[in-house]
Amino acid sequence: xxxxxxxxxxxxxxxxxxxxxxIALLPLVIxxxxxxxxxxxxxxxxxxxxxxxxxxxxxxxxxxQYRSAxxxxxxxxxxxxxxxxxxxxxxxxxxFGAVAAILFGKITWxxxxxxxxNPALIxxxxxxxxxxxxxTSAGIWATKDYxxxxxxxxxxxxxxxxxxxxxxGLVYKTNGAMGEYSIALIALGGFYLLLRKRISWHIPLAxxxxxxxxFWFIENGQNYSYSIAGVLLGTLFMATDMPSSPTNNYGxxxxxxxxxxxxxIFIIGKVSYEYMSYAIxxxxxxxxxxxxxxxxxxxxxxLDYKKRVEHIFYLTLSILGCTLAILSLHYYDMVSYLIYxxxxxxxxxxxxxxxxxxxxxx
Amino acid sequence: MIxxxxxxxxxxxxxxxxxAAPNMLYLPLTTYKGTLSTIVEKDxxxxxxxxxxxxxxxxxxxxxxPASGYIRGEVNIDNQSYLMLENDFKEVAIPAKQFTINNxxxxxxxxxxxxxxxxxxxxxxxxxxxxxxxxxxxxxxxxINAAECEPYLSADYTLLKNYTKQLLEAIQLMQKxxxxxxxxxxxxxxxxxxxxLILQTAKNQDIPxxxxxxxxxxxxxxxxxxxxxxxxxxxxxxxxxxxxxxxxSNVGTLWAIYNAFYKGTPYTNRxxxxxxxxxxxxxxxxxAIGTPVSYILETIGLTWNATSQTVILGGPMMGKAVQQxxxxxxxxxxxxxIIPNPTNKRYNCIQCGYCVDxxxxxxxxxxxARYSTTEDILQLxxxxxxxxxxxxxxxxICPSDVPLMNSIFKGKELLKATSL
Ligand code: SF4
Ligand code: SF4
Numbered sequence: 001x002x003x004x005x006x007x008x009x010x011x012x013x014x015x016x017x018x019x020x021x022x023i024a025l026l027p028l029v030i031x032x033x034x035x036x037x038x039x040x041x042x043x044x045x046x047x048x049x050x051x052x053x054x055x056x057x058x059x060x061x062x063x064x065q066y067r068s069a070x071x072x073x074x075x076x077x078x079x080x081x082x083x084x085x086x087x088x089x090x091x092x093x094x095x096f097g098a099v100a101a102i103l104f105g106k107i108t109w110x111x112x113x114x115x116x117x118n119p120a121l122i123x124x125x126x127x128x129x130x131x132x133x134x135x136t137s138a139g140i141w142a143t144k145d146y147x148x149x150x151x152x153x154x155x156x157x158x159x160x161x162x163x164x165x166x167x168x169g170l171v172y173k174t175n176g177a178m179g180e181y182s183i184a185l186i187a188l189g190g191f192y193l194l195l196r197k198r199i200s201w202h203i204p205l206a207x208x209x210x211x212x213x214x215f216w217f218i219e220n221g222q223n224y225s226y227s228i229a230g231v232l233l234g235t236l237f238m239a240t241d242m243p244s245s246p247t248n249n250y251g252x253x254x255x256x257x258x259x260x261x262x263x264x265i266f267i268i269g270k271v272s273y274e275y276m277s278y279a280i281x282x283x284x285x286x287x288x289x290x291x292x293x294x295x296x297x298x299x300x301x302x303l304d305y306k307k308r309v310e311h312i313f314y315l316t317l318s319i320l321g322c323t324l325a326i327l328s329l330h331y332y333d334m335v336s337y338l339i340y341x342x343x344x345x346x347x348x349x350x351x352x353x354x355x356x357x358x359x360x361x362x
Numbered sequence: 363m364i365x366x367x368x369x370x371x372x373x374x375x376x377x378x379x380x381x382a383a384p385n386m387l388y389l390p391l392t393t394y395k396g397t398l399s400t401i402v403e404k405d406x407x408x409x410x411x412x413x414x415x416x417x418x419x420x421x422x423x424x425x426x427x428p429a430s431g432y433i434r435g436e437v438n439i440d441n442q443s444y445l446m447l448e449n450d451f452k453e454v455a456i457p458a459k460q461f462t463i464n465n466x467x468x469x470x471x472x473x474x475x476x477x478x479x480x481x482x483x484x485x486x487x488x489x490x491x492x493x494x495x496x497x498x499x500x501x502x503x504x505x506i507n508a509a510e511c512e513p514y515l516s517a518d519y520t521l522l523k524n525y526t527k528q529l530l531e532a533i534q535l536m537q538k539x540x541x542x543x544x545x546x547x548x549x550x551x552x553x554x555x556x557x558x559l560i561l562q563t564a565k566n567q568d569i570p571x572x573x574x575x576x577x578x579x580x581x582x583x584x585x586x587x588x589x590x591x592x593x594x595x596x597x598x599x600x601x602x603x604x605x606x607x608x609x610x611s612n613v614g615t616l617w618a619i620y621n622a623f624y625k626g627t628p629y630t631n632r633x634x635x636x637x638x639x640x641x642x643x644x645x646x647x648x649x650a651i652g653t654p655v656s657y658i659l660e661t662i663g664l665t666w667n668a669t670s671q672t673v674i675l676g677g678p679m680m681g682k683a684v685q686q687x688x689x690x691x692x693x694x695x696x697x698x699x700i701i702p703n704p705t706n707k708r709y710n711c712i713q714c715g716y717c718v719d720x721x722x723x724x725x726x727x728x729x730x731a732r733y734s735t736t737e738d739i740l741q742l743x744x745x746x747x748x749x750x751x752x753x754x755x756x757x758x759i760c761p762s763d764v765p766l767m768n769s770i771f772k773g774k775e776l777l778k779a780t781s782l
Contacts, residue, residue: 003767005679005754006672006704007366007513014709014761068709113710113762200715247715247726296724298746299586300598361764362711362731 014112017242018072020198024189025079025237031181035174036087037148043094043178044082050098051078058107062350063358065111073112077101080120080237083179084230084277085127086140093131100126108346110354113243114362117284121238121277122342128274129336136273147174173229179237180229190236199240202249206256207235214264224267226275231263234276244284251294254312259283262323269327274335278326286319363579363587364720364755366679368552369513373637376645378520381661383429383451387652388444388690391415391436393423394487400445404435408447410455411628413479415445423489424479428630428650430454439686447652458626466623468539475619478628479693483614484583485676487694490615493604494539502607504542505592506533506616508549508556509576509583512677515697517633518613520646522549522556525617526563532620534569540609545571548588552578580679581753585610587722599723599749614696629693636662638699640671649691656687658698674699679754709762717756717766723749727756727766734769739776747773 032040055069078098085094101123109115128135151173158164170183179186193199211231215221239245239259246255263279271278283290293311297303329335391398398415402408408427416424427447434446461474475491482488484507506529510518522529533545549556557573564571574592576582582591589608590596597606618629634649636658643662655673656666666673666687674681675695691698717727726745733741750770757766 002672002683002704002706003757003765003771004674004681004683005758005767006674006681006683006699006701007678008704008758008763009366012759012761013707013763014712015707017712017714017761071709111710113712197716200719242712242714245713247713247728248718252715291726295726295745296718298598298725298749299723300596300601301746301749357735360731360735361708361762362728362735 015071017198018076020193020196021076021237022072022079024192024198025076025083025179027185027188028083028179028182028233029079031172031185032082032087032178034149034172035181036143036146036178039146040082040087040178043085043087043089043091044079046091047078047082047094047098048075050095051075051081051102054099054102055107058103059111062107062355063111068112071112073106074102077105077119077123080118080179081123083233083237084120084124084177086143087178088140088143088146090134093127093134096130097123097127104343104346108350108354110350110358114354115243116287117281118238118241118244121281121284124277125274125281125339129339132336141175143175150174176227176229179233180227183229183232186229186232186236190232193236193240199236200249200252202252203240203245203256203259204235206253207239207260208232210257210260211264214261218268226267230276234280235259238276239280239283244280244287246287246291246294248291248294248296250296251290254294255283255287255290258286258316258319262319265323266327266330269330271327271330274330278330282322282326283319285322286315289315363577363582363722364759365578366513366580366758368578369637370510370516370519370552373514373516373635373644373646374519376520378524378633378646378648381647381649381653381658383449383650384653384657385449386434386654387428387431387447387449387650388437388439388654388688389414389425389427389447389652390690390692391425391443391445392692393417393421394481394489395421397443398423398425400433400436402433404433406433407431408433410453411458411630412456413477413628414447420492421489422476422491423481423487424477424628425651426479426628426630428652437688439689442689444652444688444690460626461623463535463623466535466538471535471539471623474622478618478622480615480618480622480629481693482612483618483632483693483696484612485680485694485696487692490611490619493609493611494536496540496604496609499604500607501540501542501604501609502544503593503609504533504537504540504545505588505608505610506545506547507583507585507588507610507612508547508553509588510613510696511550511580511583512679512681512696513580514637514699515635515677516637517635517646517696519553519556521613521617521633522553523559525620526559527567528620528624529613529616530560530564530567530569530571531624532616533571534567535623536611536616536619542609545569546592547571547573548576548582548592549573550578550582551575580755580758581722581751584722584751584753586751599751618693632691632693632695634658634691634695635697636699637697638674638701640664640702641698641700651693652690654688654690655684655698658691659687659700664700670703671700672703674701679758680752706763708764711760711762711764714761716759716761720755720759722753722755723751725750725756727760727770728764730773731764731766731769734773734776737776739780742773742777748777750774 051074055074059069060066105119105122154168155164266275431450480490
């Protein structure tokens with residue numbers, strides 16, 4: 001029997017949400033094509049194809065349903081994964097990453113929405129652990145020979161040379177990962193999602209404010225190098241990923257600020273590439289707890305603020321503790337063990353617990 | 363809070379028409395908290411406006427015959443009892459009670475509200491005599507709830523537009539009981555054309571009223587939300603507004619009050635909006651309480667067909683789909699909507715948080731879905747499932763069609779079953 005309400009907004013269902021995210025990412029695909037032509041396109045296609053196929057096959061095998069696999073989320077994961085990779089990453093690695101992202105990042109959690117971690121970043125970490133040599137080699141970023149459209153001065157009219165090259169860099173550049181060629185287009189996609197209410201301003205604003213605020217606060221902040229495009233991409237498209245981020249506004253503000261802070265700590269702790277992925281994945285793990293601690297004040301309720309402050313304090317303490325733990329693991333080159341533990345955990349959890357709830361929508 | 367297309371424009375301008383009483387009436391015996399017991403014999407003859415069932419206690423109420431005819435006993439339809447009354451179309455009525463409005467006493471007003479079976483017309487059917495029995499509590503704001511926030515429904519709007527004077531008289535009468543220092547109409551911005559009309563009429567009658575224009579948001583007509591918008595006070599669910607110096611009354615209820623004291627008739631008719639994509643002859647109708655849905659459908663030229671359409675009793679957000687066409691209109695039904703069968707696109711919850719954003723009670727509805735399935739009573743309580751006003755905003759916005767209302771109802775049942 002169907003229950004109230006009996007009306008629904010038009011075009012509001014989950015596949016439209018995914019469609020909006022794909023639309024927001026398309027300009028970056030085009031920028032990728034501009035920069036590296038078919039080289040980049042092939043990787044995107046391979047990743048999308050593998051992600052979709054994995055989703056359909058394993059949804060049918062493990063979750064006993066495949067219709068939901070066509071909601072578009074696999075494409076989103078595939079695109080985001082590629083956007084963190086070099087355009088000359090070997091294709092089989094990309095395929096592996098896409099399969100891992102869907103299988104271990106989503107399906108084994110019970111399908112769309114139930115995953116606690118961002119699948120694209122899970123895919124990326126799997127690649128880093130299983131192909132460590134290639135992923136960290138300097139060669140993989142030596143992409144000069146593949147460039148299709150070199151970056152040029154797009155503002156020749158400006159007399160100030162520094163300014164015009166700076167502005168050009170914002171619009172189009174050719175170094176970095178596949179999603180990082182145009183800060184302007186990343187921001188455009190973000191604005192689109194904001195306008196469509198697919199993301200809220202809370203996470204990006206808090207994240208960027210804390211991140212850049214921290215560098216401004218410390219001495220020699222400008223001496224640390226990080227990719228602004230990468231940070232922005234992570235902020236707008238990965239930190240805001242719905243399933244893995246908190247569900248209420250105060251929770252989102254806290255979550256965003258903590259990602260900013262943790263990423264900052266990783267950068268000054270000399271984590272040179274993975275600072276953003278580590279920070280987001282770490283906070284993903286706390287996302288549910290954050291939603292719970294920052295539960296909105298119920299109508300007419302008298303909140304026990306003392307208790308809440310205490311909860312926030314312990315929460316922050318645990319997040320910082322984990323940050324230091326990961327930093328130490330990174331220092332001793334042992335982050336890969338985390339992934340092994342993750343695999344063991346998720347496989348066990350799927351077989352003994354999640355499988356029982358696959359028909360539940362949550 | 364959330365903006366929902368109002369869909370009222372089609373029926374808003376249509377004047378009230380009267381729907382003739384049917385051959386068989388199904389008088390609902392379910393009230394706010396409990397059931398009415400029939401006080402007339404089966405197969406006995408009752409006159410129009412005669413009391414046929416009543417209950418006792420704080421939430422006492424009663425129901426009266428909208429037509430003269432023969433009592434045909436109680437039936438149970440869809441787990442609710444109805445008293446059948448066969449209309450003989452003779453319109454033999456008991457003589458209308460006369461009141462001398464000018465020197466009527468408080469007690470007389472309250473006992474008449476009870477005796478005439480006046481109940482809240484907004485949906486909850488809270489007995490009106492209980493609501494106005496504020497004793498010595500000082501009341502500073504008398505709020506008239508004209509924020510009919512459910513889409514499609516325009517019954518209150520037409521009443522306000524066509525019976526402004528009568529409603530103001532009812533307000534003036536109730537003021538004798540509660541003596542509120544201010545009278546405030548809460549009206550949605552989309553109906554702001556009513557403002558000059560009400561202000562002018564009130565001026566002619568020398569009643570000081572204020573109008574509060576409210577945003578076109580759902581559920582602005584929820585009692586707690588309305589109180590906050592008008593007075594700024596955020597009172598928890600389950601508390602009695604009169605304790606905060608507030609009385610809220612719905613437009614439909616005031617119309618019933620007017621009919622009771624100025625026409626001498628009990629609550630036997632109400633205004634119902636008939637609308638929806640699949641409806642015909644849409645508009646606002648004066649309908650006898652107990653008129654079965656099937657009869658209404660026939661009158662407007664439709665037939666009962668459960669496979670091709672859904673019929674809703676009430677509004678689209680909080681109403682209930684009609685399962686059995688015999689069920690009768692009750693005192694809280696503001697609408698009959700005939701719409702295409704809703705289609706569900708079920709996905710998993712994607713944790714988008716939209717439901718949290720729109721919840722007027724500031725709850726986290728997806729957690730109810732999570733913990734109702736696992737029957738985790740402690741967590742259901744921690745997330746305040748009992749503070750939910752069942753407005754349906756969360757389920758409306760949910761892109762994955764997570765069965766949130768189901769979980770909420772189940773969660774509340776689970777909590778009720780334990781002493782937590
Ligand atoms: S949880 Fe209850 S009060 Fe909140 S939006 Fe849903 S139905 Fe309305
Ligand atoms: S609106 Fe629906 S999908 Fe979104 S968080 Fe709430 S229950 Fe989940």
